[in-house]
Amino acid sequence: MRRLLVAGNWKMHFTVPEGMRFAEEIRPALEPYAGAVDIVLLPPALMLWEIAGLLRNSPIRVGAQNAGWEDEGPFTGEISPRMLAGWCDDVLIGHSERRQLFGETDEQLNRKLTAALRNGLDVILAVGETLEENEASRTEEVVTRQLTAALYGVAPAVPSRIAIAYEPVWAIGTGRAATPEHANQVMRMIRRLLAKALSPTRANDTPILYGGSVTPGNIGSLMEQPEIDGTLVGGASLKADQFVRIVEATAASVVASQG
Ligand code: 13P
Numbered sequence: 468m469r470r471l472l473v474a475g476n477w478k479m480h481f482t483v484p485e486g487m488r489f490a491e492e493i494r495p496a497l498e499p500y501a502g503a504v505d506i507v508l509l510p511p512a513l514m515l516w517e518i519a520g521l522l523r524n525s526p527i528r529v530g531a532q533n534a535g536w537e538d539e540g541p542f543t544g545e546i547s548p549r550m551l552a553g554w555c556d557d558v559l560i561g562h563s564e565r566r567q568l569f570g571e572t573d574e575q576l577n578r579k580l581t582a583a584l585r586n587g588l589d590v591i592l593a594v595g596e597t598l599e600e601n602e603a604s605r606t607e608e609v610v611t612r613q614l615t616a617a618l619y620g621v622a623p624a625v626p627s628r629i630a631i632a633y634e635p636v637w638a639i640g641t642g643r644a645a646t647p648e649h650a651n652q653v654m655r656m657i658r659r660l661l662a663k664a665l666s667p668t669r670a671n672d673t674p675i676l677y678g679g680s681v682t683p684g685n686i687g688s689l690m691e692q693p694e695i696d697g698t699l700v701g702g703a704s705l706k707a708d709q710f711v712r713i714v715e716a717t718a719a720s721v722v723a724s725q726g
Contacts, residue, residue: 471721472630472674472697473714474507474591475704476532476559486514489707490521496711501526503718504697505674507557507591508704512546519554530557530591533565536578538586548579548586558583559699561593561617563636573616580617580629589628591699592617593678594657598637606635607656614660623666630674631657632699638679640701644689650677651692658694683712690720 481489490508497506507528510518519529535545551558560583561576571579576592583590594613596606614631621629633653638645645653654675661670677689678699689695697717703709 469672469674469696470505471503471717472505472507472591472676473717474509474530474557474559474632474676474697474699475710476509476562476678476699476701477511477705478532478564478701479511480705481511481514483514483517486510487517487521489705490518493707493710494522494525494527496707497527497714498525500714500718503721504714506714509557509559515551515555528556530559530589531555532559532562534558534560534579534583534588536575536582538582548583548588551588552586555588557589557591559591559593559632561613563593563595563597563634563639567636573613576613576617577619581620584621584625584627584629587627589630591630591632591676593632593634593699595634595636595639595679601635601637606653610653610657611660614657615664618661618664621665623669628674630676630697631661632676632678633657634678634699640680642680644680644682644685645677647685647688647692647695650689651694654692654694681713683709683716686713686716687720690717 507530509530509532534548538547538549560579565571594610596609600609635645658670674696676697676699677695681698681700682703
């Protein structure tokens with residue numbers, strides 16, 4: 468059985484004291500669900516160490532929103548996966564904002580993913596098409612290219628957990644989530660690609676998340692889809708009550724599917 472996963476991507480929000488207060492506030496409300504759902508907070512790099520410290524004895528996981536492809540060297544402004552290894556659980560790779568606003572290429576993302584795995588980090592790999600690509604019926608082509616390129620050379624038996632987040636760019640921060648049926652269809656294709664790129668067993672064990680305008684209002688219908696193993700949440704992860712409700716509904720979907 469795949470474990471469900473909910474990740475909160477804080478993007479570039481909160482000062483260090485604000486982020487620490489938020490993590491302290493949300494921790495007791497999230498912990499009761501950690502048995503049923505993997506919960507990951509993705510704070511900005513500057514406060515990651517402090518927040519990992521606050522969550523040291525908690526089942527809540529922490530992850531970086533980005534990391535470079537070398538372990539060390541002359542890379543001003545970058546953080547390396549070696550710096551994260553041993554205390555940070557996850558790293559998000561390939562978010563569309565990194566691709567679009569910071570020009571990250573498929574080749575660079577493959578190197579970043581490989582470097583994260585080499586350092587024993589678990590990975591959330593984000594893929595997704597733009598509105599223009601979606602309207603031109605190029606979703607399958609774009610997602611196939613992004614996924615195949617990112618996973619190039621990855622050994623099927625690599626011990627780290629690699630989760631895939633399908634985030635259609637047109638659904639991010641727009642209030643216009645993909646329909647659960649659209650998301651499920653693309654995710655089914657992603658699972659087929661994973662079987663080819665890694666192995667059928669690995670594909671079956673890989674959590675595939677949906678991201679893009681996830682709210683307490685639409686989480687229930689998303690989690691009814693068989694291929695959706697959780698969500699990557701942006702805006703709603705900055706509101707404690709909303710994020711807790713999303714995690715709670717995700718945990719409830721486990722109970723529903725077993726009952
Ligand atoms: P929103 O939930 O704000 O649409 O953001 C999604 C996202 O980009 C998460 O990584």
